[in-house]
Amino acid sequence: MSIKDNLVNIKTSLPDHVTLVAVSKTKPVSDLMEAYNAGQRIFGENKIQEMIEKHEEMPKDIKWHMIGHVQRNKVKYMAEFVSLIHGVDNFKLLKEINKQAKKHDRIIDCLLQIKIASEDSKFGMSIKEASSIIQSEDFSELENIKVSGVMGMATFTDNRIQIEKEFKLLKSTFKTLKSLQTANCKLQIISMGMSGDYPMAIECGSTMIRVGSSIFGNRIYTN
Numbered sequence: 001m002s003i004k005d006n007l008v009n010i011k012t013s014l015p016d017h018v019t020l021v022a023v024s025k026t027k028p029v030s031d032l033m034e035a036y037n038a039g040q041r042i043f044g045e046n047k048i049q050e051m052i053e054k055h056e057e058m059p060k061d062i063k064w065h066m067i068g069h070v071q072r073n074k075v076k077y078m079a080e081f082v083s084l085i086h087g088v089d090n091f092k093l094l095k096e097i098n099k100q101a102k103k104h105d106r107i108i109d110c111l112l113q114i115k116i117a118s119e120d121s122k123f124g125m126s127i128k129e130a131s132s133i134i135q136s137e138d139f140s141e142l143e144n145i146k147v148s149g150v151m152g153m154a155t156f157t158d159n160r161i162q163i164e165k166e167f168k169l170l171k172s173t174f175k176t177l178k179s180l181q182t183a184n185c186k187l188q189i190i191s192m193g194m195s196g197d198y199p200m201a202i203e204c205g206s207t208m209i210r211v212g213s214s215i216f217g218n219r220i221y222t223n
Contacts, residue, residue: 023212149189
């Protein structure tokens with residue numbers, strides 16, 4: 001099926017409260033434009049350089065989401081246009097995003113990445129760490145960021161029971177952190193679920209899914 005057909009099939013199956021992020025990493029602009037022409041306006045990239053190049057080439061009404069691990073020294077390159085940064089896993093990164101956003105007179109939306117997977121390779125903070133950050137005085141001074149939700153990546157496994165357990169952990173974390181809301185922390189988004197497990201993620205409370213291969217086909221890696 002075409003990219004357009006894939007998109008239509010997924011979107012018609014989604015509840016109204018769920019946002020679809022089309023994960024376009026490694027895909028050529030021609031593929032992204034096919035999705036754009038089919039009505040998709042939110043694209044997710046995991047490499048800043050690739051996102052910058054696509055942003056320069058494509059229509060300016062697109063919302064670009066940074067879904068990969070973010071290095072602090074790269075934030076400045078996307079601060080002018082990025083719409084949402086998913087993988088914020090420490091306070092120093094929040095501070096850097098705030099600093100770069102201020103230079104462009106912007107408030108950048110961020111998601112706190114919570115470690116829900118059992119794999120050591122997955123990034124993320126604990127509930128305790130996230131709670132401490134939100135309640136700290138240093139956090140309250142960050143006026144150019146807004147923490148608008150949480151993000152998590154489940155363990156890469158065929159064990160559906162384990163994945164469901166991890167999704168439910170993120171939902172309960174969201175509820176806990178939501179009670180701590182501050183001027184720059186208004187939790188609305190639970191970003192979890194990808195091509196292979198997004199229906200379960202939605203059942204467990206996801207409001208934002210990150211879907212790539214089910215839209216664009218398998219990824220292309222050049223190295």
